[in-house]
Amino acid sequence: MERVTIGLAQINPTVGALEDNGNKIVDFIRLGKKRGVDLIVFPELAITGYPPEDLLLKKSFVLDNLKVVRELARYSQDITIIVGFVDHRLGEIYNAAALLRGGRIEGVYHKMLLPNYGVFDEKRYFKPGSGSFTFFSKRATIKFALTICEDIWEPKGAALTLAANHEPDVVINISASPYHFKKEKIRESILLSLAKKHRVVLVYCNIVGGQDELVFDGASVVVDSAGVFRYRAPCCEERLGIVEIVSHRNKVAVKKCDVSAKRLGSLEEIYKSLVTGTHDYICKNGFSQAVVGLSGGIDSSLTAKIACDAIGNENVVGASMPSRYSSKETQDDARRVAENLGMRFITIPIDRILSSYCASLADEFKGLKEDITEENLQARIRGNILMALSNKFGWLVMTTGNKSEISMGYCTLYGDMAGGFAVIKDVPKTLVYKLVDFVNKKDACEIIPGSVIKRPPTAELKPNQKDEDSLPPYTVLDPILKLYIEEDVSIGEIIKEGFDRKMVKDVVNKVDQNEYKRRQAPPGVKITPRAFGKDRRFPIINKYRA
């Protein structure tokens, strides 16, 4: 009989912070030793952070990451360490996992399946590995196989790896698998079926935290060979999870386990991802305070709530910037949201500035009617004010646009799109309502007032303006957008689903014509299967409409 205590170090490294990441790994190794861990597992590219993107093209970056691995090996005298790093051989680089044991690098595995779709560009950098990697426990009664993320995602690849591995007892998978809505469920069902199919214990250790557009949700798990979950780490939090694996008469079983961290509800998991992504974007970029333009509408209210949960309400300022078109109701609502959240609230009216623009442009615009120009001017004045506050006080500007608006270009470039981080840019408007409902229920009080929720959406850039004057109702628009943007369904097929022909054509046209705006948008948290940004790479010059 042999017992191996495994630690799953679900950590949050920072891209490029090689030394800090190394120190964090050492802290977890120390903690593991204290808690009797024999084998500690760190995520994919834990040393560099994920994704390091074109940093990988720098020789010095790869060499510096190798130094960290060698230093970490010194800590493996009385604990075995698996850690993700960038390996370098004969001028090629590999997405790799090191086995550190006995004070040295005992072996290295190279990831075989490199994802190059969606947000992933791994074939831009890495050469695929060509062989599997196994190792034994000290008394040689348990055989482990190493895999990295995608290796187990493709049915073919998984089979290949596992077969080639000469029947391991335990398959370790180190991952940097980014979050989207329901991803944890998809992931767990893949892991479960693999564990059962190949009769192995699966130890899945995922990275956690935000990196630009991505949030890694962690949610590391251990599944036994019967397909039963024996450990589940919390979502979006650093954690050292511990399980014990026991071999007895050629059988390997999981003992001592902890499945107390339940899977979150779908709204809760989305909300937590938004908060995590926002927190890490602000803090990893060296900011500690943020400002949100509060219009009294539902989008900016939700954005403010997320920002407060991310960095503390004492660090978030709400700015109301009313114009002649702002109603008393929306201004009161903006103030009430700030009060409910306990944020500082400032008011800077924009009418005087708007008048000065109109006066300065009067000669050029003589004889012409007011149009979208004057609406955009208002939005851009607000953008400028927020950026001025940012410049003066070091507050990062959170923009408040949702995915439905940004899809349709129903937003002003350099106006409401101006800012450092677009918190809800991947959240469709209908989901904004659900999240607000979730937030209000969670805190068991109406943080975001009913009047904000009930008011028909309006940009308040001209008298009596309503979103629905320019856009289809969001309950109709959002399903069309999902089909077109996330599922690549053609106009003809969307119409067949029962939507109005003219409306569908108009929606598709607007989505495509507004790619130029999105190209200049700040990043925001990806929560759907296909977000704008690196996930959806569309040409700006694009005459295709179908």
Add this chain to the structure above:
Amino acid sequence: MERVTIGLAQINPTVGALEDNGNKIVDFIRLGKKRGVDLIVFPELAITGYPPEDLLLKKSFVLDNLKVVRELARYSQDITIIVGFVDHRLGEIYNAAALLRGGRIEGVYHKMLLPNYGVFDEKRYFKPGSGSFTFFSKRATIKFALTICEDIWEPKGAALTLAANHEPDVVINISASPYHFKKEKIRESILLSLAKKHRVVLVYCNIVGGQDELVFDGASVVVDSAGVFRYRAPCCEERLGIVEIVSHRNKVAVKKCDVSAKRLGSLEEIYKSLVTGTHDYICKNGFSQAVVGLSGGIDSSLTAKIACDAIGNENVVGASMPSRYSSKETQDDARRVAENLGMRFITIPIDRILSSYCASLADEFKGLKEDITEENLQARIRGNILMALSNKFGWLVMTTGNKSEISMGYCTLYGDMAGGFAVIKDVPKTLVYKLVDFVNKKDACEIIPGSVIKRPPTAELKPNQKDEDSLPPYTVLDPILKLYIEEDVSIGEIIKEGFDRKMVKDVVNKVDQNEYKRRQAPPGVKITPRAFGKDRRFPIINKYRA
């Protein structure tokens, strides 16, 4: 003896405009027939335009492109056609070349080497081909092999293809090879050595025109098996080039040729690429007029000149937006540049607007000194005015920042960075001077006045401001930026080249810290081996500095 007249159709398709591209191809086929062409060659992905990016993920897009190929086949009754398209087999797509002959698709070649570096993402979409493709002339005396772009760029790949091709007489390469400085020279030296090494005639047909950040320069060529250039198409222009190939007693020779189109000088080729990229971005996006903010400085002067050469001076408006810090000299120079170019010139002072912002922000900023905030406000007011003109009149805003500024973040987000197209964003400041000199000499008159060239660069956002107060001299800065950005050289190695340690560290820091600004910048023409944008994918959250 057999004669085959080959037409190289160096065309400028538009991404996504399948029907228009098909019609353009038919026009060239008709022209070819009229001029006695037996075999007409179109560039890589001529039907879809290049690069189609995520349009390739749409089934309907791929199917619609297949329809165009089938329609084109009908035109191949009395002419043989080679054309680039997207092939679709068993759920996979291929970057393909069709051989159309006798009214049908006689054969299809699949590109074997898929570039996935720099601006290229071909592995995101395509499966690589696995076999070569050859065909014979009508009387079977000349053997042709088909290749696509990258296939001949990698020494290994070329050898592979050609060897597998059982000694063809003529290798046709259809390309979509984007321009950068000196690329034509590099390309021609590769073609020359391949032709000689494998003793083949090389027919190289490249696409032409601008697509977002890229310019395709065309410069199609024919090289004979002795390594002599027998045809050269002009750079950046549509053209049907014609050569005659003759087989006689098992020897294949090139007759009737035209090498009158000389390679351009390096400044001329850069300038022509900038004009082409700007023209196509404006026109393919459906605009016909543009506006440039004219400061009287060298960057905006060059930008205006390029815009005028791209779409005609009658379609470009120069806007001067002076403040209290604008000198009489720069204002006069702005006007003089507009006059020299024959552009409309308008003046909209910004002081009144600036005062209204300062008044509105006075409470919040009470007791605080003026700083970068007030400088940025001026730049952003100008950005807003240009965007207001754009909204009201449909003028596309051309931004005027150069690569040196954009590298260092010496530019204002939503200010001078606001606009649709960043004409010289990949042109380092030292090259701006050279291009202005080139332009002045070319037109044999001082289009851009000497006073503009001689004045030390200044942003005029505070009294007596000079670029060199904040930045190293451009003659020192540009070489550092080239090493760091284009060649991935580390700080230590740059210092070894003889640059000041503190300066190098400061430059690298600024480049990395300002990634967030560049992420929100408009596209502009790539002219260096590594531009910002799709060519250089850096994380915003990035703690690596070395």
